[in-house]
Amino acid sequence: MKKSILYIISILGVSLLLLNSCRDDEKTLFSYGDDILDGAIVYFAEEPPLVLGVNAVSEVLYGGDIVDPLGNVATYDLEMHASLSGVITDTVLVGSYTSFPFNLSLTSQDLADLLGVDISDINFGDSFYFSGTVTSKNGIVYYGEAPEIGDDGSWIPNGRTQIEAFDPTNGYKDGFLFDFTIGCPSDSYDPGSVAGDYNAFSASWGIDGTVSITVDANDPTTIYVAGITDLEGQPSHTPMTWHINPETNVVTVDPVVICANYYGYPDMFYRGGGTIFPCAGNTFSMALDPQILNLGGWGAQSFTFTKL
The missing domain is CATH 2.40.128 (Lipocalin)
Incomplete structure (x- = not known):
């Protein structure tokens, strides 16, 4: 059965080192096959919360400033799907962005309009998942797709971002793959x-x-x-x-x-x-x-x- 196969993540420290190097040195290069390319990445200037606690769904306001640290991005396309009361929605385009930095700001009404649902269909515990695709100024496409893990524990990169932009704990630098869940009010735990x-x-x-x-x-x-x-x-x-x-x-x-x-x-x-x-x-x-x-x-x- 499936529980008879284990994997060992043996390069966790190396991956984290690569992530930190990428944030600290914005000139980190991205490899793809035999080519060495200037990276085209985006991320939030200040990472938004994974759980957004509100007193009412109508109070949801999610987002932040998204930056292009290398100045190599021509277009950033952002898509979204959601899990509403356990039902997975279709994937929709949030927007295409060509000027950086820009402020991503989404209210609960914005989310409902994008998904084609009524705001009353959005509830506490619902989650929203975002995936970004970047086209660089030299025409290379980078997209948010997490690496797989091989039988030997090594990363098998997908997309063009490779492991340099991947944090095994939190996923891609937050502009490529990110999500949030509508949480209950603070101190509501009984x-x-x-x-x-x-x-x-x-x-x-x-x-x-x-x-x-x-x-x-x-x-x-x-x-x-x-x-x-x-x-x-x-x-x-x-x-x-x-x-x-x-x-x-x-x-x-x-x-x-x-x-x-x-x-x-x-x-x-x-x-x-x-x-x-x-x-x-x-x-x-x-x-x-x-x-x-x-x-x-x-x-x-x-x-x-x-x-x-």
Whole structure:
């Protein structure tokens, strides 16, 4: 089964070094095949939030100043699609831009108009995904498509940006691939309403069943998620430990071993994080990477935990 294959990310440090060099030295060159080309990249002058907490959907205002640091961009085309209450929309063109820097500013009404939906169709927990394509002044096209990972752990670049513009933690420099989710208001987290049974679902990981969540008696921002590997017939000996930031509703996961014998592998645990949506029934949207201690993992999988 798919869980019998692991990968080891052995060049994480090298990739991060390349990213930092690209931001610090704007004359970094981009390679493609046997050619060496001047890079044509764009990014936000100040990176926007991944989760935009608002009191009402009508208050959404997302964006920032997008810059062309090398002065090599002729055209920047930006596309978007969304996940609205779990339904994936068509991809639409946000705009084509030829003058830099420019301010990208999108209200909830703008998003609705672009997608051809009513603003009432946009809710807390909905996500919006953007992909940029850059045409340089010498006609080379760079586009936001993440590298794949080979069996040996090496990056297999797609598009023209290669790994020099790729951060394995956050994706491409934020002008090529970026997204945001509409979050609940700050301080809306209520530990008294979190405990209970949840449906844990992941299409990519093949999970669909019930887990239980309890709240730490001494720390209401720490919760325990029990029973997730049991859904695969692999008994867990301890629950996952999650921490909730009540100001941002961001969830972080402690890398605690939860299963001593996972399909024959010792010491299985999850890394990752996500967001809780207290104003949407305490739903959790999580990106969890199943790992085997000292061996590696299977990559981040999308999970949703919905209170029953």
